[in-house]
Amino acid sequence: xxxxxxxxxxxxxxxxxxxxxxxxxxxxxxxxxxxxxxxxxxxxxxxxxxxxxxxxxxxxxxxxxxxxxxxxxxxxxxxxxxxxxxxxxxxxxxxxxxxxxxxxxxxxxxxxxxxxxxxxxxxxxxxxxxxxxxxxxxxxxxxxxxxxxxxxxxxxxxxxxxxxxxxxxxxxxxxxxxxxxxxxxxxxxxxxxxxxxxxxxxxxxx
Amino acid sequence: xxxxxxxxxxxxxxxxxxxxxxxxxxxxxxxxxxxxxxxxxxxxxxxxxxxxxxxxxxxxxxxxxxxxxxxxxxxxxxxxxxxxxxxxxxxxxxxxxxxxxxxxxxxxxxxxxxxxxxxxxxxxxxxxxxxxxxxxxxxxxxxxxxxxxxxxxxxxxxxxxxxxxxxxxxxxxxxxxxxxxxxxxxxxxxxxxxxxxxxxxxxxxxxxxxxxxxxxxxxxxxxxxxxxxxxxxxxxxxxxxxxxxxxxxxxxxxxxxxxxxxxxxxxxxxxxxxxxxxxxxxxxxxxxxxxxxxxxxxxxxxxxxxxxxxxxxxxxxxxxxxxxxxxxxxxxxxxxxxxxxxxxxxxxxxxxxxxxxxxxxxxxxxxxxxxxxxxxxxxxxxxxxxxxxxxxxxxxxxxxxxxxxxxxxxxxxxxxxxxxxxxxxxxxxxxxxxxxxxxxxxxxxxxxxxxxxxxxxxxxxxxxxxxxxxxxxxxxxxxxxxxxxxxxxxxxxxxxxxxxxxxxxxxxxxxxxxxxxxxxxxxxxxxxxxxxxxxxxxxxxxxxxxxxxxxxxxxxxxxxxxxx
Numbered sequence: 001x002x003x004x005x006x007x008x009x010x011x012x013x014x015x016x017x018x019x020x021x022x023x024x025x026x027x028x029x030x031x032x033x034x035x036x037x038x039x040x041x042x043x044x045x046x047x048x049x050x051x052x053x054x055x056x057x058x059x060x061x062x063x064x065x066x067x068x069x070x071x072x073x074x075x076x077x078x079x080x081x082x083x084x085x086x087x088x089x090x091x092x093x094x095x096x097x098x099x100x101x102x103x104x105x106x107x108x109x110x111x112x113x114x115x116x117x118x119x120x121x122x123x124x125x126x127x128x129x130x131x132x133x134x135x136x137x138x139x140x141x142x143x144x145x146x147x148x149x150x151x152x153x154x155x156x157x158x159x160x161x162x163x164x165x166x167x168x169x170x171x172x173x174x175x176x177x178x179x180x181x182x183x184x185x186x187x188x189x190x191x192x193x194x195x196x197x198x199x200x201x202x203x204x205x206x
Numbered sequence: 207x208x209x210x211x212x213x214x215x216x217x218x219x220x221x222x223x224x225x226x227x228x229x230x231x232x233x234x235x236x237x238x239x240x241x242x243x244x245x246x247x248x249x250x251x252x253x254x255x256x257x258x259x260x261x262x263x264x265x266x267x268x269x270x271x272x273x274x275x276x277x278x279x280x281x282x283x284x285x286x287x288x289x290x291x292x293x294x295x296x297x298x299x300x301x302x303x304x305x306x307x308x309x310x311x312x313x314x315x316x317x318x319x320x321x322x323x324x325x326x327x328x329x330x331x332x333x334x335x336x337x338x339x340x341x342x343x344x345x346x347x348x349x350x351x352x353x354x355x356x357x358x359x360x361x362x363x364x365x366x367x368x369x370x371x372x373x374x375x376x377x378x379x380x381x382x383x384x385x386x387x388x389x390x391x392x393x394x395x396x397x398x399x400x401x402x403x404x405x406x407x408x409x410x411x412x413x414x415x416x417x418x419x420x421x422x423x424x425x426x427x428x429x430x431x432x433x434x435x436x437x438x439x440x441x442x443x444x445x446x447x448x449x450x451x452x453x454x455x456x457x458x459x460x461x462x463x464x465x466x467x468x469x470x471x472x473x474x475x476x477x478x479x480x481x482x483x484x485x486x487x488x489x490x491x492x493x494x495x496x497x498x499x500x501x502x503x504x505x506x507x508x509x510x511x512x513x514x515x516x517x518x519x520x521x522x523x524x525x526x527x528x529x530x531x532x533x534x535x536x537x538x539x540x541x542x543x544x545x546x547x548x549x550x551x552x553x554x555x556x557x558x559x560x561x562x563x564x565x566x567x568x569x570x571x572x573x574x575x576x577x578x579x580x581x582x583x584x585x586x587x588x589x590x591x592x593x594x595x596x597x598x599x600x601x602x603x604x605x606x607x608x609x610x611x612x613x614x615x616x617x618x619x620x621x622x623x624x625x626x627x628x629x630x631x632x633x634x635x636x637x638x639x640x641x642x643x644x645x646x647x648x649x650x651x652x653x654x655x656x657x658x659x660x661x662x663x664x665x666x667x668x669x670x671x672x673x674x675x676x677x678x679x680x681x682x683x684x685x686x687x688x689x690x691x692x693x694x695x696x697x698x699x700x701x702x703x704x705x706x707x708x709x710x711x712x713x714x715x716x717x718x719x720x721x722x723x724x725x726x727x728x729x730x731x732x733x734x735x736x737x738x739x740x741x742x743x744x745x746x747x748x749x750x751x752x753x754x755x756x757x758x759x760x761x762x763x764x765x766x767x768x769x770x
Contacts, residue, residue, distance in 0.1 A: 018387070022336070026328060033329045063514065070511035076333045076353060079387040 008059035010039055012084040012091065012161045013069055018077045019045065019052040026075055027054065036060065036068050040093075040158030051079065057159050088164050094133045094157040096121075097143060100150030101128045109149055116142050127152060209377040211340045211370040212241035215304060218347035220247050221379050224275050226266060226630055227251070228259040232279025233319060235306025237371035239277070251630065251659055254651035256283050258623040260290020260361075261649070264299050265610050265627030269585060269635075271424070273300040273354045274627065280306045281319030284365070285326060289617055291361045292330035296614025297445060298418060300359035302350050309369040310338060323365045332360030340373040345380055352383045357390030358509040359422060390508060394525035394533055401521045402480075402504045403537035406436060409478035409502075411546045414440045415461075415490075419483015419507060420449035421607045425528035429482065430454070432531055437543040439550055441469045443484045444598055447609040452582065452602040458550060462490040464595040467557035467747045470755045472550050473498050481505045483527040486516040487614065488751070496754025506530050559599060560747070560761035566740045567716045569593060569668045572723075573600045576638055576666060579723045584608065584636040587625035589645030590616045591675040592745045593668040597640045608635075619648030625663045626656055636664070636727070643669040643696060653706040656732040664726045665703075665734040670741045671696055678744045682759075692741075703734035714738045 017023050024043060031038055039057035046053040058068050065085065072081045101109050101123075109128060113120055118132035132142055136159065143151060209217060215238060219227070227250045231239040242250055253259045256278045263274030274294075278284050284305040294301045308317040324336045333353050335346045343366070350362040406412060420429050429449060433440050433456050440450050441461045450457050461469035473479065479501045484490070486505075491497040494517060505512075505519035506527050513522035523530055561570060573596050576584070582604035588594040588611045603609060610628050612620040625639035646667055656663055677691040703710030709729050713722045713736065726733045748759045 022324065025325070029329050063518075067511065067515060073387075074509070074511055076385060076388050 008037070008039075009061055011058045011060075011065040011068075012089070012159060013056045013058055013065070013072070014082045014084065014161055015054045015056070015072050015078050016046060016080040017052050017054060017075075018079065019050055020077070023052070023077045026077055027072065030071055030075060031068070034067070034071060036064060040156070042158035042160055055158065055160050082163075084161055084163065088167050089161050090164060091135045091159055091161050092133055093136055093139055093159050094131065095139045095143075096153075096155045097130045097132065097146060097151060098127050098153040099130060099146045100126060100152060102126060105149050109146065112142070112145050118142065207377050208374050210237075210241075210372050210374045211337075211343055211366065212238040212372070213244065214340070214343045214375075214377050215347060215366070215371075216241055216245040216248060217377060218344060218351075218379060219275065220245065222347075222351045223272060225249060227275045227277055228253050228262040228266070228627065229277030230254075230256055230259060230279070230283060231277070232283045232306065234280035234308055234368045235277060235283070235304075235366075235371075236279075237368060238304070238306065238366070241371070250277075251655065253623070253655050255649065256286030257289055257619065258626070258649055258652045258655065260287040260301070260303060261293070261617070261620050261623035262627030262630070262652075263301050263303070264290055264294045264297075264620075265587060265624030266631040267294070267299045267301050267359075267627075268297075268610050268624075269607065269628045270631040271300075271422070271607075272631070273302050273351055274631075276301070276303050278303065278305050279319065280308055280323070280368075281321045283319075284323040285321055287363075288327060288330065289615070289619075290623075291327060291363065293612050293615040293617045293620065294361040295331050297612065298359050298422060299361065300355040301361040302354050303361060303363045305363060305365050306371075307336070307365045307367045310367045311369075313367065323363065327363050332358075332362055334363040334365065336365045337367070337370055340370050340375045343370065343375075344377055348380045349383050349385060352385070353388065357388070358507075390526075391510075391524050392526045392529045394506065394523040394530040396533065398521055398523045399530065399533050400537065402523060402534060405478055405502055405504060405521060406480070406538055410543075411476045412436070412438050412478040412480060412543075413472055413476040413501075414438045415443065415473070415479055415481045415484055416440055416446040416449045417443045417482060417484025418445035418449075418613075419527045420446060421483075423483065423508075423526050423528040425483075425531055426450070426606050428528055428531035428535065432535060432538065435535070435540055436538045437541050437547065438480065439472060439547060441465075441473060443487070443490055443613075444611065445609075445613045446484060447598060448603050448605070448607045449483075451604060451606075453604060456547075458554070460598050462487075463492065463749050463751070464599070464745050464747065466554075466559055466599065467755075467758055467760050468550065468553040470747070470749065470758060471553050471557065473501075474755045475549075476501045479503045479505075481507075481517075481519075482531070483507060485509075485512045488516075491516065492749045493752055493754050496756065557760060565716065567714065567719065567738065568743055569596050569670070569737075569739045570600060570743075571716055571719050572666055572668060572713075572737045572739065573597055573640060575719045575723045576640070577601045579720075579727055580636055580638065584638045585610060585625075585628050585632060587611070587621050587628055587637065587639040589621035589640075589642050590618045591642045591645065591673070592670075592678065592743075593640050593642045593674070595675075595745045596668075601640075618642070618645030621645055622649045622652045622663075622665070625665075626652055626661050629661050629663050630659075637662075638664045638666055640666050640668060642674060643667060643671060643693065643699075644673045646699075647696075650702070653703065653708060653732070653734075657707045660731060662730060663732050664729075665732070666723075666726075667699055667734060667736045668739055669696070669699065669736055670739050670743070672741055674741075674743075675745070681742075681744060682748070682750070699734060699736040703736075709733040711735045712738070 122129035259276035263276040267274030502520040700710030
């Protein structure tokens with residue numbers, strides 16, 4: 001393995017997109033052609049049938065992140081883009097880890113699992129599968145602790161992000177009332193946001 | 207009303223105000239073509255190569271402001287459209303392409319003439335649709351035209367499987383579109399406009415940089431009014447030529463790689479750039495870090511992604527430039543900028559366009575003559591290269607929106623089909639194409655289309671028997687090592703024109719230029735004038751790529767000391 005590069009600045013962007021054929025391709029094609037770097041991408045259905053939500057982790061400076069946000073907004077099938085820069089949000093990732101476990105090491109591993117509030121979801125003769133949820137740092141420390149036992153396989157879901165309902169320190173103008181105002185914490189000067197888009201209907205007719 | 211897919215498309219075209227289609231039929235799109243006779247309001251022009259169809263639709267779209275339309279069949283027909291579509295995207299031209307596709311059942315089986323056209327075109331166009339049921343066709347057509355012409359215009363492709371053309375369904379054309387993810391913004395943020403007005407009031411050396419956006423939004427009057435009120439000098443980008451009259455005293459022309467030195471110096475010494483509907487292309491800025499180092503920037507564009515992409519604006523304004531200028535106008539004070547303007551006059555005197563007088567026939571002579579003979583009133587289409595830059599420098603446009611050129615993508619071969627499309631869109635205007643012999647040979651099969659349809663385009667072939675721009679770079683950067691740039695077997699273009707059934711005129715001497723242009727002007731049909739120009743003439747000024755205006759080479763005698 002080569003030397004670990006300096007950690008890039010990361011930004012989280014959440015996009016609400018139509019759930020129809022080819023949309024993921026459109027989004028990824030744009031990211032590729034403009035040479036943006038994605039740390040992770042998680043896609044799944046949203047609360048509204050017909051719409052999916054994508055969580056991007058973008059690597060790069062503020063200009064890159066601003067361009068990603070704007071170029072995403074230009075895609076016709078992307079309904080709304082929220083840049084979580086500066087937002088008070090919950091970030092979570094799920095990971096499955098297969099670790100070697102012998103009779104001698106199993107109890108020590110179980111202790112670590114308990115400390116991290118992870119779950120053992122499969123037990124084999126010589127390995128365990130552990131499910132763990134948390135932010136990236138927690139997941140990484142967990143794996144570091146397991147390494148001496150022999151980590152055989154890791155799968156990660158990629159980051160999911162959601163803005164909290166209440167800001168811990170609501171400021172005087174009460175901007176925390178509307179989670180969208182923090183959600184769309186865009187670079188102020190080129191703000192064209194969902195407030196301009198018609199909120200309904202979100203589904204394509206037909 | 208029940209219609210089949212082919213009829214739905216034709217009816218939708220009529221509903222969208224389309225009267226002309228450029229295209230070529232083939233297996234997968236045949237059912238649509240066989241429907242055309244039922245719709246006499248749609249004129250189909252049969253081109254000779256699909257690239258000609260997309261580029262003609264582009265030329266048509268640029269001059270009329272309407273959506274240009276082209277048809278092609280599946281597979282190779284559709285892939286041949288791609289260069290024209292990519293060019294329309296780069297230059298924000300409204301265009302809709304309808305392509306046939308193999309039947310729904312055959313999709314994905316590598317069927318005969320199957321290509322993943324929505325996949326191929328995805329990264330180079332504004333949006334595309336693969337229609338998978340006849341019921342969705344009316345909505346898709348409505349959305350395609352809406353997307354093509356609104357916001358920042360661009361090409362949209364609709365890929366239709368063959369079996370959908372013949373399937374029937376109820377046809378009801380939607381009146382509105384529901385595209386919540388696509389909200390183009392017209393008016394600028396009033397707060398930002400106020401800030402812009404403040405910057406303008408503080409500025410001592412402002413410059414307006416006018417781009418294609420002025421033409422697209424039809425903001426000619428607003429631009430002129432603003433320039434006159436605030437006494438702003440105006441530079442026009444390559445695609446902004448024709449947004450402001452060439453003979454206006456405040457017009458200082460084209461800046462950038464082959465623009466005039468005084469325009470580039472003016473920008474360089476400015477303290478405020480007012481960039482209107484332009485995108486700071488690298489041909490304009492050269493090295494961004496050296497570009498207008500002391501200037502604040504007001505940047506107006508309808509595409510938010512352009513603001514801050516190349517040059518970081520002090521005041522960014524998202525909006526349609528016509529609306530924004532109307533908002534800005536009352537906030538701009540009348541100003542007296544005699545000092546700044548007379549300084550620019552001085553720059554114009556001390557940095558004229560280089561031109562060596564001589565006996566040989568120069569490309570500049572030809573363009574000058576066409577400019578004089580047409581009194582600047584013609585539509586000029588060009589290809590890409592030296593001739594394009596000479597046309598941009600020397601043709602004195604007195605009419606708005608009359609320069610049709612492939613700016614962003616820089617497609618050689620654009621000159622002939624785009625001129626054809628422009629002439630069809632503007633039958634009462636005189637259309638000249640200024641072509642290079644390299645690009646001309648990429649699409650010259652469209653001469654047949656011109657003759658067949660009596661499209662009276664006048665072709666000025668700037669024939670230097672070489673790929674002149676590349677040859678010039680070989681002069682400057684590769685010590686005159688002419689690799690693959692000199693032609694030794696060009697055809698006799700006059701005979702070629704005659705073989706196609708059009709008039710051909712050969713010009714080899716300087717004194718023949720005037721009479722030849724006059725003759726071409728009098729000829730009622732398409733005509734080609736083959737100007738045998740000096741092979742080694744180079745275009746100046748030249749800012750070498752990756753440098754700044756400080757490195758500008760104003761004439762060839764300066765090459766040795768200026769180029770690093």
